[in-house]
Amino acid sequence: AVYYFSVIDTKTNIGFLKSFLRFNDSWGTHRGYMWIRSFYIFGDFSLYNKLFGCGPDTFATVFEPYFEGLKHYGDSSTNCAHNEYINYLITTGIFGLASYLSIIFGTLKGAIKSASKNPIAIAFAVSVISYAVQAVVNLAQPITTPLFIIFIALCEAVARKQKTTE
Numbered sequence: 001a002v003y004y005f006s007v008i009d010t011k012t013n014i015g016f017l018k019s020f021l022r023f024n025d026s027w028g029t030h031r032g033y034m035w036i037r038s039f040y041i042f043g044d045f046s047l048y049n050k051l052f053g054c055g056p057d058t059f060a061t062v063f064e065p066y067f068e069g070l071k072h073y074g075d076s077s078t079n080c081a082h083n084e085y086i087n088y089l090i091t092t093g094i095f096g097l098a099s100y101l102s103i104i105f106g107t108l109k110g111a112i113k114s115a116s117k118n119p120i121a122i123a124f125a126v127s128v129i130s131y132a133v134q135a136v137v138n139l140a141q142p143i144t145t146p147l148f149i150i151f152i153a154l155c156e157a158v159a160r161k162q163k164t165t166e
């Protein structure tokens with residue numbers, strides 16, 4: 001729906017749903033501003049930076065030229081993209097993001113395969129999926145990210161245990 005009303009049908013009056021279904025700078029408490037500018041930054045990167053990023057925890061450094069625009073929304077700066085995947089793309093590049101996603105999907109694949117014989121794998125997989133979904137509109141937090149890593153490890157442990165018993 002967001003894609004449809006943001007790209008295909010930009011004329012229909014959708015009333016109060018406009019703030020939810022029309023992606024623009026103010027979308028998602030100005031996450032749209034940060035995401036759109038992040039892709040501008042990525043597009044301007046050198047090939048090296050596209051592959052490897054600008055460095056862990058350096059989002060604020062490359063986003064600084066856009067801090068002035070954030071004042072329109074009541075912020076004067078930000079240190080992340082408020083989307084873990086975009087943030088990893090900017091800071092660790094294509095290779096870093098691909099590695100991160102490979103870990104997530106690889107462990108989920110193993111946990112889901114073993115779920116028929118070990119139902120606890122479902123709980124671990126749902127925990128990983130839940131975190132991965134909320135990461136689309138959130139940032140890595142010191143209180144929850146370690147739990148995410150633990151659940152990824154538990155998914156992998158269940159899958160490996162299942163392989164050894166077979």
